[in-house]
Amino acid sequence: MLSCTHILTMDDLTPEDIALVLDTADSFGEVNERRIKKLPTLRGRTVVNLFFEPSTRTRTSFEIAAKRLSADGVNFSASASATAKGESLRDTAKTLSAMACDLVVVRHKYAGAPQVLAECMDAHIVNGGDGIHQHPTQALLDLFTMRRALGRLEGLTVGIVGDVAHSRVAGSLVPALKKVGARPILIGPKTLMPPRPDVLGAEVSYSLDEVLPELDVAYMLRVQFEREAAMPIPSVREYARLYGMNGARLERAKPEMIVMHPGPMNRGVEISSEVADSPRSVVLDQVNAGVAVRMAVMYLLLGGDSSGAAA
Amino acid sequence: MALLLKGGRVVDPAVGLDAVADVVVRDGVIVEVGEGLSIPKGETIDCAGKVVMPGFVDVHTHLREPGREDEETIATGTAAAACGGFTAVCPMPNTTPVCDTGAAVRFVVERAQEQGIVRVHPIGALTRGQKGEQLAEIGDMLAEGAVAFSDDGRGIQSAGMARTAMEYLAGFDALYVGHCEDESLSRGGAVNEGVVSTRMGLPGQPAAAEEVMVAREVMLAELTGCRVHIAHISTARSLEIVREAKRRGVRVTCEVTPHHLFLDEDAIVSYDTSFKMNPPLRTREDREALVAGLVDGTVDCIATDHAPHAAHEKELEFELAPFGIIGLETAVPLVVTHLVREGVLGWSDVVRLLCHGPRAVFRLPEVRLEAGMPADITVVDPDAEVKVEPTGLKSKSKNTPFAGQTLFGRPTEVLVGGRWALKGGEVVPL
Numbered sequence: 001m002l003s004c005t006h007i008l009t010m011d012d013l014t015p016e017d018i019a020l021v022l023d024t025a026d027s028f029g030e031v032n033e034r035r036i037k038k039l040p041t042l043r044g045r046t047v048v049n050l051f052f053e054p055s056t057r058t059r060t061s062f063e064i065a066a067k068r069l070s071a072d073g074v075n076f077s078a079s080a081s082a083t084a085k086g087e088s089l090r091d092t093a094k095t096l097s098a099m100a101c102d103l104v105v106v107r108h109k110y111a112g113a114p115q116v117l118a119e120c121m122d123a124h125i126v127n128g129g130d131g132i133h134q135h136p137t138q139a140l141l142d143l144f145t146m147r148r149a150l151g152r153l154e155g156l157t158v159g160i161v162g163d164v165a166h167s168r169v170a171g172s173l174v175p176a177l178k179k180v181g182a183r184p185i186l187i188g189p190k191t192l193m194p195p196r197p198d199v200l201g202a203e204v205s206y207s208l209d210e211v212l213p214e215l216d217v218a219y220m221l222r223v224q225f226e227r228e229a230a231m232p233i234p235s236v237r238e239y240a241r242l243y244g245m246n247g248a249r250l251e252r253a254k255p256e257m258i259v260m261h262p263g264p265m266n267r268g269v270e271i272s273s274e275v276a277d278s279p280r281s282v283v284l285d286q287v288n289a290g291v292a293v294r295m296a297v298m299y300l301l302l303g304g305d306s307s308g309a310a311a
Numbered sequence: 312m313a314l315l316l317k318g319g320r321v322v323d324p325a326v327g328l329d330a331v332a333d334v335v336v337r338d339g340v341i342v343e344v345g346e347g348l349s350i351p352k353g354e355t356i357d358c359a360g361k362v363v364m365p366g367f368v369d370v371h372t373h374l375r376e377p378g379r380e381d382e383e384t385i386a387t388g389t390a391a392a393a394c395g396g397f398t399a400v401c402p403m404p405n406t407t408p409v410c411d412t413g414a415a416v417r418f419v420v421e422r423a424q425e426q427g428i429v430r431v432h433p434i435g436a437l438t439r440g441q442k443g444e445q446l447a448e449i450g451d452m453l454a455e456g457a458v459a460f461s462d463d464g465r466g467i468q469s470a471g472m473a474r475t476a477m478e479y480l481a482g483f484d485a486l487y488v489g490h491c492e493d494e495s496l497s498r499g500g501a502v503n504e505g506v507v508s509t510r511m512g513l514p515g516q517p518a519a520a521e522e523v524m525v526a527r528e529v530m531l532a533e534l535t536g537c538r539v540h541i542a543h544i545s546t547a548r549s550l551e552i553v554r555e556a557k558r559r560g561v562r563v564t565c566e567v568t569p570h571h572l573f574l575d576e577d578a579i580v581s582y583d584t585s586f587k588m589n590p591p592l593r594t595r596e597d598r599e600a601l602v603a604g605l606v607d608g609t610v611d612c613i614a615t616d617h618a619p620h621a622a623h624e625k626e627l628e629f630e631l632a633p634f635g636i637i638g639l640e641t642a643v644p645l646v647v648t649h650l651v652r653e654g655v656l657g658w659s660d661v662v663r664l665l666c667h668g669p670r671a672v673f674r675l676p677e678v679r680l681e682a683g684m685p686a687d688i689t690v691v692d693p694d695a696e697v698k699v700e701p702t703g704l705k706s707k708s709k710n711t712p713f714a715g716q717t718l719f720g721r722p723t724e725v726l727v728g729g730r731w732a733l734k735g736g737e738v739v740p741l
Contacts, residue, residue, distance in 0.1 A: 088623065088626060088627065089627070089628060090626055108628070110628035110629065110630040110631060111511060111512040111513050111582070111628075111629060111630065112511070112512075112513075112581075112582030112628060112629045113628055115581060115582050116582065116628070130512070131512055131513070131630065132512050132513075132514070133511065133512020133513070134512060168512065171512050194509045195504045195505055195508060195509055195515055195517070196505050196506050196508075196509040197509070199506050199509045199510055200509060200510075230495065
């Protein structure tokens, strides 16, 4: 059993919870290799994907996870609105609550939306990404992937490279790594660093090349900037040159270092095609792990224990 | 009609008074202050154990009328003010439409005469529509009773426009009230940039967004000779800029809100939008510096920035919710609870910060507890409990971060020109 009823941020999970999720996901991973990839475990339970922001990858991953556990999955798309035009988040939450859902996965453009749902609903809430705050299931699937690829988590040095300040992926991955005894280093230009990285407990480096030899994992964040008045980098070209993962950098890294990316990748910017398609890249393993980890999260929140998971 | 406030602790540093005494009011005017006074007929109010002070004024209020009468009106806002111990308020011009013409000022003045429980001294806009582009009709608004000018809600982003406004105001020796926020730095920031913004994953606005504009306003005050008042100052460095400017003789003053004195960003532990205001709650060090500024006299006034918002709008996602909290009914109890009872301020300091300080800055009619002055009087029971319950508030809006707290220091009587606005802790309707 997990110690929490919701997964809103990584703070909800103890190190034991994390281990339980990863172990449970391991057994579900086996199910995903079968020809008939379906368990009856959550039959009759209703899982709602409440997405206030367009997302294909995360939503599909949750949707497949729900289906493989035989839960009834429903997609609910809504738009976040500052005006009275749309239904308020609270009203949406109460509406869903009245329909008696068991678990709600919420993706929202603004931080804190999952907390609001947890306050207004009886269902279990899983944060599927809120604003620039957190994305805990992504962090869990990343840990799962690292553990699979490198055989351990404790003591790993993980470089998180890119727009850390605006990344909910980093927002969850940093505390997740801390909880399992790994060492996160935030890497990028100072304009893309959070105002107080010390609060997250992470080290910071403005030079990828300097810390590259220490890394067991290079976690490349997606870099995408609209043209804006105070763009935080001078050009994509310069960014790629200073912080992109390419063949030359790979050669200077530890031979066992893996390269990760939450997707979708900007080839030629934060990651070269050469690296993305190399055996050192575990990007597709991450996607694969996503389904198993999300199955584990749903299964554990809805009352399962790890022993009977894949039975 | 005569009235005797009997046996209270009468405090007014302007007349060197802090003693148990009686105050006699007749026909709206104070006629005598002294010991052992009596009146042949009329009403006697026992003020034993209470503190009797010249009327408090809030120089930073949002009354929302015209335009958002669902959030507050001149009637409800002034009732809240009376309940909070104020005899006068200065409403900001960011109404709908913006109070940027003489006619708009006249509307507020006349509506307040009809429906105001306390006095209302409007603040006009500096620029048309508060757009920061073109001067509003300052002279016209002055003629109709505007006491100061501000684009509060937004800072004037162009230094050139701010200078023009100050030059023009200086010609009238009128007061410029600066909302200091450089939007190129603050843009999108819902909380203070730092520990909390990082932890909560909320966009932050750095202290420097305020400080660079405070510095600019000081420089422009020097350049133009205009009287400049910095609204809701919230950081230690901003205060230091004002302190240094005052030392050099620049005509600059400032105010601080109760929420910046008694809350800091560490109070933001959930996404409760009752803690979202602009400027945002800063750090503990900033808060302590502001309290020190009250004590050393750098801060001229405590002002509420009372900002009513409809519940359904305030209940949006944190980043979408409007900035602002209500403050009229909690300001005095907060000051009494956290500053007077803790021994940080004396009652004469309270009078300085809530009465004489703001009146001097805004050149409002003077009130003193002496014969011949208008009877604008605030009486506070320092030991009476105030339970902050949103449903019990006079304000139409209930957005307060202090909900559920038990404070001390209830305003019990408020006289406005000798008329009861608050009596026995109850608002007296017109």
